[in-house]
Amino acid sequence: MNAVRRFHLRSPWSSRFPYSQLRAARRLKSDFAFVFDIDGVLIRGKKPIAEARSALESLNKNKIPYILMTNGGGVLEREKANEVTRITNCSKINPLQVVQSHTPMKALTRDKKFQRVLVVGGDGDNSRQVAYEYGFKDVVMPIDIVKANKSVSPHCMYTTHDFELYAKPVDLDKPIDAILVFNDPRDMSSDIQIVQDLLNSQNGVCGTKRSIKSVADPTEPSIPILFSNNDYVYANDFPLPRFGQGAFRIITETLYNHTNKLEPSQNLQSLIMGKPFKLQYDFAHHVLIDWNEKISSGDTESQQILPYLGEVPEQTPFKKIYMVGDNPESDIKGAHDHGWESVLLRTGVYKDEDWDDIIARPSVGVFDNVEDAVKHVLRANGVSA
Ligand SMILES: [Mg+2]
Structure with a gap:
C-alpha cells in the first residue's frame, strides 16, 4: 500500500486520475506473467479441465499477460488457439499467445x-x-x-x-x-x-x-x-x-x-527445439514481451516482433515468469534451468507418488488444478483473484 501511495503522491497524473484508475494503469504493466502448458493443464485430449476457464478469465480481468506453450504441433497457431478457446469455453485466445514446438x-x-x-x-x-x-x-x-x-x-x-x-x-x-x-x-x-x-x-x-x-x-x-x-x-x-x-x-x-x-x-x-530446451524458453519470453506490449497498448492486431533464432531477450519487463505445467521433465525442468518460477499440477501426467523421482521440483509448489495455482500466484503478487 505504501508503494502505491508514494506513486500516487509523486505521479504527475495524480491530479487528473482518481486512485482506482491509477491502480488499473499500474496493472497494465504487470511485472509478472504466466506461461501455461496446454495438455494436462487447460485441456485433457479433447475435453476441458473444469478450472481452466476461471483461471484464464481472472488473468484477463486483471490484465496479467499469459501465453500457452506446448510441445505439440502440426497445425497453425490460429487453429490451436481456436481449439483451446472452444474446449475451455474461455474468452478468445489470440494466435500470438500460442507457442507450439515448431x-x-x-x-x-x-x-x-x-x-x-x-x-x-x-x-x-x-x-x-x-x-x-x-x-x-x-x-x-x-x-x-x-x-x-x-x-x-x-x-x-x-x-x-x-x-x-x-x-x-x-x-x-x-x-x-x-x-x-x-x-x-x-x-x-x-x-x-x-x-x-x-x-x-x-x-x-x-x-x-x-x-x-x-x-x-x-x-x-x-x-x-x-x-x-x-x-x-x-x-x-x-x-x-x-x-x-x-x-x-x-x-x-x-x-x-x-x-x-x-x-x-x-x-x-x-x-x-521444444521444452525443456533453452531456445524454446527464450523464444517464449520474446513472445510474452511482445504480447505484453500489445495488451498494454490495446492493439493486439499489430504484427508480432520476432527475434532471431536463439536470441536472448536483452531487457524484460518481468521480474517473474511462472511456468504452469503437468510434466516435470519438460515444463518444470525447463523453467528450473532457465530461471523461471514453476508450478506443477495434478491434472496431467504427474502423480504424487512420483515426487521422490521427479527430475526437477517446482519452485512454487504442487496444486490440484490450474485455478488454485493461479489464485495462489496472484495473491503472492498482491493481486486479488
Ligand atoms: Mg502437458
Whole structure:
C-alpha cells in the first residue's frame, strides 16, 4: 500500500486520475506473467479441465499477460488457439499467445539463407501450410520428392490418393537450404531415406553425395537439420507408449554417424527445439514481451516482433515468469534451468507418488488444478483473484 501511495503522491497524473484508475494503469504493466502448458493443464485430449476457464478469465480481468506453450504441433497457431478457446469455453485466445514446438522456426524466416526448406512430419500437408504461413518461400515435403521419383523410396506407403491430394511438383535439381522436422514422421521409411540423402548431399541437392573426406568437420551435415521437439514417446489409447519425434532423431543421428564412420565421441550436429530446451524458453519470453506490449497498448492486431533464432531477450519487463505445467521433465525442468518460477499440477501426467523421482521440483509448489495455482500466484503478487 505504501508503494502505491508514494506513486500516487509523486505521479504527475495524480491530479487528473482518481486512485482506482491509477491502480488499473499500474496493472497494465504487470511485472509478472504466466506461461501455461496446454495438455494436462487447460485441456485433457479433447475435453476441458473444469478450472481452466476461471483461471484464464481472472488473468484477463486483471490484465496479467499469459501465453500457452506446448510441445505439440502440426497445425497453425490460429487453429490451436481456436481449439483451446472452444474446449475451455474461455474468452478468445489470440494466435500470438500460442507457442507450439515448431513456432520458433518462424524466426528462421528473418534469415534469407533459408528460402527453400524440406518440412517433415504431420498429417497430409498441414505442416507445409504452417511453414508457408511462417513466411518460408518454397516448402518441399518428402511426398513431393517421392512423387517426382518413386525410386527415392521404393517401399513408401503413400497412396495415389495421397499423391493427388498432398504432393506438389518439385525440381529435384534445386538445392534445399535446411530440413525442418515439424512433427512425428508419418511415412517413417521415406522420411529416414530422404533426410539421410540430404544430410549427406552436395549442398542440399537431392540425388547427390558429398565426399566426407573433403569436409572439415564431419559432424556438420551438408545442410542444417532442426527438430521441433525431442519427445521420445507419447501416450495414446494403446497400453504402451508410442515412438515420437525424439525416436526419429535418434534414428537420424545413428544412421548419419554410421554412414560417415564417426568416432563414438562424435555426433551429428542438429538443433532441438521444444521444452525443456533453452531456445524454446527464450523464444517464449520474446513472445510474452511482445504480447505484453500489445495488451498494454490495446492493439493486439499489430504484427508480432520476432527475434532471431536463439536470441536472448536483452531487457524484460518481468521480474517473474511462472511456468504452469503437468510434466516435470519438460515444463518444470525447463523453467528450473532457465530461471523461471514453476508450478506443477495434478491434472496431467504427474502423480504424487512420483515426487521422490521427479527430475526437477517446482519452485512454487504442487496444486490440484490450474485455478488454485493461479489464485495462489496472484495473491503472492498482491493481486486479488
Ligand atoms: Mg502437458
